[in-house]
Amino acid sequence: MKKIFQSRIVSEFGTLLVLLLLFAYFTVATWRVIHPVTDEAAREVAGKISSQNSSARVLIAVRGGGGEQPFAEELKASLEQAGCHVIAVESGSPADFSATLQKLGEQNQTVHFIAATFEASANGVLRPEPGKAGDHTLPGLQQRHPSLAGATVVVPESYESSQFLTRGNVLNIANHISYTAIIAIGMTLVIITAGIDLSVGSLMAFAAVTTAWMIEHWGGAADATAIGMICCCVGGLGLCGLFGAFSGVMITAFRIPAFICTLGVMMIARGLAHTIAPRENISVDAAGFDWLGSQSTLFGVPNPVMLMILLFIGAHILMTRTTLGRYIYAVGGNAEAARLSGVPVKWVLIFVYALCGLLAGVAGIINASLFGNGNPRFGEGEELQVIAAVVVGGTSLAGGEGRILGTLIGALIIAVIYSGMNQTGVGEHMQKVVFGLLILAAVLLDQLKKRGLKQTT
Amino acid sequence: MIMKQFIQLTYAVLVSTLISCGGGGENAEVETPVIGYTTKDLSNPFFNIIGDTLKAEATKHGYEVIVVDGGDRAETQDKQIDDFISRKVKAIVVSPCDSKSVAASIRKANKAGIPVFTVDLACTDETAEIVSHVETDNYGGGKLAGDAMVKAIGTVGGKVLILHLATADSCVQRVTGFTEVIEAHNAKNGSAKIVISETLPGGGNQQDSKKSTAAFVQGNKDLRAIFAINDPSALGAYAALKQAGMEGGVTIVGFDGEKAGKQAIKDGKIFADPIQYPDEMARITMDSILKYIDGRKPERVIKIPAKLYYKEDADKDPELK
Structure with missing residues (x-):
């Protein structure tokens, strides 16, 4: 027995x-680069920006749908706590973001930093694609609108981990x-x-x-x-x-x-x-x-x-x-x-x-x-x-x-x-x-x- | 005894390792951005063409496409879309298995901020956000099918069977267009009326369509023609007619114009097809995805007109040589 x-x-x-x-x-099979959208990542980005310019004017870009909204809120709160000014939080499609940025340029509003999640920065104007110019790239917009000229894109540090x-x-x-x-x-x-x-x-x-x-x-x-x-x-x-x-x-x-x-x-x-x-x-x-x-x-x-x-x-x-x-x-x-x-x-x-x-x-x-x-x-x-x-x-x-x-x-x-x-x-x-x-x-x-x-x- | 247990354990490990190897995907060392496509049903060549063309187009632009088979089940498709979301794909392309149920799955992708594109079949629920939808002008195509039917049996009239797929919005439109043309014909020709005597579910596949047709012709030997909402369905109908020895007397009008369908037109099994252009649909979908990623707004609905395809066209078609 x-x-x-x-x-x-x-x-x-x-x-x-x-x-x-x-x-x-x-x-192991799904081990790849992870781009965090946690509160911690938001604080890290806020810290990075405020250490460079404690009164920076920041535009926040996250993806639509609400999944990255907590990140945006935490980021906004941390930035404002550090004395920075958050111009806007954009959470629409890449086209919406491009329109927002263009409008800011036309209004001659200075943007020092664009704080974005990786996913938001991989689309639309923020997409780093060498050899491409025009309205749909950041350099293109910066050329036309001097107030955007100094804008740097900041995304959370990525790390390698499993998605599974x-x-x-x-x-x-x-x-x-x-x-x-x-x-x-x-x-x-x-x-x-x-x-x-x-x-x-x-x-x-x-x-x-x-x-x-x-x-x-x-x-x-x-x-x-x-x-x-x-x-x-x-x-x-x-x-x-x-x-x-x-x-x-x-x-x-x-x-x-x-x-x-x-x-x-x-x-x-x-x-x-x-x-x-x-x-x-x-x-x-x-x-x-x-x-x-x-x-x-x-x-x-x-x-x-x-x-x-x-x-x-x-x-x-x-x-x-x-x-x-x-x-x-x-x-x-x-x-x-x-x-x-x-x-x-x-x-x-x-x-x-x-x-x-x-x-x-x-x-x-x-x-x-x-x-x-x-x-x-x-x-x-x-x-x-x-x-x-x-x-x-x-x-x-x-x-x-x-x-x-x-x-x-x-x-x-x-x-x-x-x-x-x-x-x-x-x-x-x-x-x-x-x-x-x-x-x-x-x-x-x-x-x-x-x-x-x-x-x- | 302990030895036995040890062997059992080792065996378990071995089996699982074997399984793992069988399912082993390549390690994602290089970060190629991925697009996920869940098809309605990969047993239909139409969706294979869309999948293959998407893959080819995506490679040109540095993307990878994963094509999975929804197997015509809303539940399977829901899981696949969840997995795409977990995998954080760049975009999701869907040919819904069920135009209504898919909304629940698409809303999850919306929430995760992943853009969703539909191709061929639309999602009929407005609460689910679709960036862009590409389809054949199904209503127009249905009218063309009606025209072909009138051309075939307009002078004599007779009973027509429709093999439907009512879960797919695209097929509903095809049948609507078809029915309108037939009714217009009947209004003009009192003597040679084309009577749509029955609309049966054909599942959009060969097997179910064959079953439905076989059951119908049992009691309706005077059947004159069949309108099948796609090629697999038309071929299923033909198989049933052949079994009943009626293939000579019944005209079949299909839809799609995939290779097997075109071949059947060439062989005289199917009278005509309004043909669709799945490769074009895939190219336009890929184009919409790129536009979206680029920060531009693709058109919300893009309709591609169908074209009628008869035996003369099949005889000249280089694809069938």
Whole structure:
């Protein structure tokens, strides 16, 4: 017994190790020059300018969109504190900046420094491009407008680092996999009972479409209140749960193989989703509907990631600390033995499929919230991604064993590989090859582990 | 036992290293500025031409283009745009998989201050900021398709099937233009009416279009013609007709004029195509990007007229020799 336990620890660390190695690899592969836009960088630029001219007239240029706005504000505050004068903060397109600069020149306003983020300085008039003159270069403007003649461009010091191992990117990766991972919780339970659920991708679409439909028809469309929207979401989730329970009943009561039964439900749900949304999309324009899918509430962690973490904690407790969890393992290990020892096998199976359907519904609503519509094409092929995450996470398709946290790691491995390959410029087709190899490697690992156990126990 | 565990661990390391090598990109030592292009669907040669031309044009100006396949899924495209943002690309070019859903992804790029350009397919949500959009004059092209249809069956009339792709705004416009010409024809010719008897989803790809057509011709042996909103769709329709033994009696009008489509016109499988110029679209997109980076304002919408292409044109086309 002890040996098996030890081996489990090792295999768990095995997948974790793979994940860490992947992180390490992509960290190195994406090592490049970083141009900071932090508050610290802003203070550095302010210090550089004020040390040269403590009453300098400074024009600040950052990129539009708001991402570099905190940098601009910090820079402005630091400069003014040091006694410099900030003429303006320009945060538009390169064309806007060029127009601003030209206007300052025409008004004969002296500009000593142009403090810019690297990205802002790489476009438009600030772009250093030798051998190019005219209105669209700084030297050109300086020739025409003497008040700009002394203007020097100052950008934050760059340094070399990885673009991959940043807080933003890690959250990004977690966000990408969140809905797949949430379904994978349900799928892990199903696979532990030696079953399979192919309907999850379709149920995603079904949940998204029904929720969007209910908000449009019953929830008050664009004026829907938060409570109204929550009720509609619960409605969509409930329907998915019912679909899952239906699969469970068909499988237990009529002994239809799970593969066939959920294949049927997969087509039914997809077909219904397309029937409910015949014009392909049902828009949800209600304010606040995007809260779940595309906002962050706590510590800047995107809400889907938060939800994913909570659900994983819940599922981990369910599987390790409760009777129901032990029942699920028992059913997967040997259904007949479980039944004889008093486990309500049928109810356990119905619960597992209902939960899987419900979680697929959660994923569908996350997507609807993210994209602002219920699209009957959501989740096409998602079932395979989910099964892959579960398998890579070390759950055996034969049933009876598997760990919830393993599935989380499996899902993260897939997300890291995809995101990393996208960022290092690996072609789409090669990505599929790598993904296939990954699944094979995971199963192979599982087999080797089993063989090792057989020989030693 | 310990030895076994050690072997397992080593194995895990080995596998992951192998995987890493398989996915190994070149180390970014030289800082070439990067432009990201996420296509609608790389199984359609049309988007390959845009991608390849963008790459070639960008190289001339010292940029690198990464082309990724949206796989016709809004979710995939969303992730790709996120990855472009993480990578801090210079500009993002998108051919949306879903004209509406893509807005959520584009807003993220807007927030990061990365300029977004759309090509071929537009984003229909106004809250997403697009610097410039290049497309074929799809409405005009649809009218040309209508003209070709009238030319083919205008004297006899009959049932027409449309293979649609309603998620793509461009295709909606094509069908609108087409329908208008057909209605104008019907208003003048009471005796030889062209009846649009059904509009079915063809997915813009060969497989789905074949399925839709095959199902439709089962109960409609008197079908006279098909208007397919692109070439893969037209070729799918042809495959279904051939299976049903009806390929001789049904006229197909496609759209695009990609190589396989032109070849099919030459072989007489498709009657005519309003052709698009994906290479030109890519060149204009690259031009807009350069203008933006240069600090000038590119035009917000640029429309490239389509042109009708018949068998006579295909016979003379050097590309098909």
